[in-house]
Amino acid sequence: MRTLVEIEQGMSTPSPELVADVKQLAGDVMILGVSGKMGVTLAKLLKNAMIENNLDYQVYGVARFSDPASRAELEDYGIQTIAADFLNQSEMEQLPKIKNIIFMVGYKFGATGNEPYTWAVNSYLPGRICEYFKESRIVAFSTGCVYPLVPVNAGAPSEEMAPDPLGEYAQSCLGRERIFEHFSKENGTKVSIFRLNYAIDLKYGVVSELAKTILADEAVDLTMGHVNVIWQKDACEQAIRCLFVASSPANILNITGPETLSVRWISERLGESLNKEVQFIGTEQETALLSNASKSHELFGYPQTTIREMIDITAEWLLNDGATIDKPTHFQERKGKY
Ligand SMILES: NC(=O)c1ccc[n+]([C@@H]2O[C@H](COP(=O)([O-])OP(=O)(O)OC[C@H]3O[C@@H](n4cnc5c(N)ncnc54)[C@H](OP(=O)(O)O)[C@@H]3O)[C@@H](O)[C@H]2O)c1
Numbered sequence: 001m002r003t004l005v006e007i008e009q010g011m012s013t014p015s016p017e018l019v020a021d022v023k024q025l026a027g028d029v030m031i032l033g034v035s036g037k038m039g040v041t042l043a044k045l046l047k048n049a050m051i052e053n054n055l056d057y058q059v060y061g062v063a064r065f066s067d068p069a070s071r072a073e074l075e076d077y078g079i080q081t082i083a084a085d086f087l088n089q090s091e092m093e094q095l096p097k098i099k100n101i102i103f104m105v106g107y108k109f110g111a112t113g114n115e116p117y118t119w120a121v122n123s124y125l126p127g128r129i130c131e132y133f134k135e136s137r138i139v140a141f142s143t144g145c146v147y148p149l150v151p152v153n154a155g156a157p158s159e160e161m162a163p164d165p166l167g168e169y170a171q172s173c174l175g176r177e178r179i180f181e182h183f184s185k186e187n188g189t190k191v192s193i194f195r196l197n198y199a200i201d202l203k204y205g206v207v208s209e210l211a212k213t214i215l216a217d218e219a220v221d222l223t224m225g226h227v228n229v230i231w232q233k234d235a236c237e238q239a240i241r242c243l244f245v246a247s248s249p250a251n252i253l254n255i256t257g258p259e260t261l262s263v264r265w266i267s268e269r270l271g272e273s274l275n276k277e278v279q280f281i282g283t284e285q286e287t288a289l290l291s292n293a294s295k296s297h298e299l300f301g302y303p304q305t306t307i308r309e310m311i312d313i314t315a316e317w318l319l320n321d322g323a324t325i326d327k328p329t330h331f332q333e334r335k336g337k338y
Contacts, residue, residue: 004322007202007313011233012044014052015304018237021244022049027057027099029243032086032129033141034061034079035070037204037325039104042236043079049240060098062086086125092132100243101138103129106176109327111169112337118168123175130183137190139242140180144197144228144254145170149287149334152226156260156290159195159252167336177252184250191250192242197291198256200310201232202317204325207310210263211270211318214278220267224332225284227263228256228291231305238300245299254293257303266311273315285334 014022031043039061047059061079065071071081084091086105107114107121126140146163150156165171177193184191200207206229213220238255245251264280271278297303318324330338 004317004320007317011041011201012048014045014049015237017301018045018049018240019052021241022046022055023053024244025050025055025057025100028060029057029100029102030060030062030095030098031102031104032062033104033106034074034081035063035065035067036104037327038199038232038236039063040070040073041201041232042102042104042239043074044077045233045236046240047078060096062095086129087120092128097133097135099136101129101133101136102239102243103138103140106141106173108169108338109330111172115168119172119175122172123179126176126179127183130180130187130189134183134187134189137243137246138180139192139194139239139246140176141239142177142193142195143170143173144195144256144289144291145336146174146177146195147289147291149289151286152260152288152290153286156228156292158292159254159295165336167338169338170336181250184248188248190246190248192246193250193252194239194242194255195253195291196230196235196255197289198227198229198329198331199232199235200229202314202322204327204329205229205232206329206331207266207270207314208318208324209328210267211274211314212324214267214270214274214276215318217279219279219281220263221282221332222263222280222284223282224288224334225263226260226288226290227331228260228293229307229310230255230257230303231310234303234305238296241300253296253299254291255296256291256293257307258293258297259307260290261307266307269308269311270315273312274319
């Protein structure tokens with residue numbers, strides 16, 4: 001049985017594929033929005049892959065650091081942190097012009113009722129980033145929410161399908177993509193658009209939420225009956241590797257696991273691992289928010305962590321009282337209101 005520390009350390013141990021790709025790195029990397037759910041894992045993976053390659057480029061991590069704990073953790077890891085609010089012009093313009101940028105800033109939860117701020121962060125800010133870092137190569141995080149709900153039996157949308165976002169949060173995210181695409185063409189900036197759904201890890205995400213529901217003897221809602229997920233470590237590795245496939249015009253990539261997963265099936269497997277009866281409410285609808293990530297799988301290979309491993313490790317984590325982040329994904333949302 002692994003300890004919680006060993007399980008967590010596995011999240012920041014880079015794969016041989018990541019180490020091999022990072023060898024090509026030329027110059028420092030700056031992660032914008034480093035303090036969120038994914039940024040700390042991404043920064044640690046990158047730092048470790050650089051160490052494996054004896055590269056002494058700097059990794060910078062920028063955020064407002066609303067939670068100071070993540071700043072201390074990153075500094076201890078050798079990441080150079082900078083506190084800045086990107087919506088504050090003078091704070092943004094103090095940032096060094098770094099060659100490689102990973103842009104992870106976004107605003108989702110609370111978007112309904114706070115629409116102007118949502119558009120400012122998700123659609124307007126990217127324009128300022130593009131202008132300021134026009135000589136850089138940029139990986140821009142986006143979301144699979146830019147697609148509409150699709151019939152499950154028709155298969156998930158790939159990048160060939162035109163986006164058709166549901167609700168203002170998703171619309172503002174398409175705005176973000178379009179702005180990155182525009183400036184990539186206009187300025188020749190090399191960009192990868194990282195259209196992700198859903199990253200999960202030990203502490204948060206679809207599988208963790210389902211497990212917590214089952215442990216609390218609550219019923220699992222089946223209305224959003226199908227999902228795609230990817231282990232956060234695999235998603236972060238692919239984000240770093242997207243630096244090396246950035247192009248002008250922008251390279252758009254769906255990022256998720258290979259399976260369309262049934263929420264009922266995940267819950268039943270979790271019930272077995274947690275030794276709990278699972279109760280359900282509602283029935284599976286014909287449509288779901290899905291994404292076909294075969295293009296990224298062709299580039300990077302399939303994500304390394306399988307869904308059964310994700311289920312087992314999440315159950316093990318929760319049964320051993322591992323910490324969780326109380327930030328629900330609202331993956332059940334069918335009207336695009338977050
Ligand atoms: N996790 C997923 O499954 C998933 C799925 C689809 C898309 N995405 C997108 O992927 C990106 C990364 O995901 P995540 O889960 O790590 O996001 P997150 O937890 O929301 O993190 C967002 C980061 O942006 C920073 N930030 C927000 N506003 C800022 C501002 N004005 N100035 C400076 N920093 C600011 C936040 O830190 P401070 O508050 O400390 O400034 C935080 O570090 C996000 O854009 C998210 O929408 C994630």
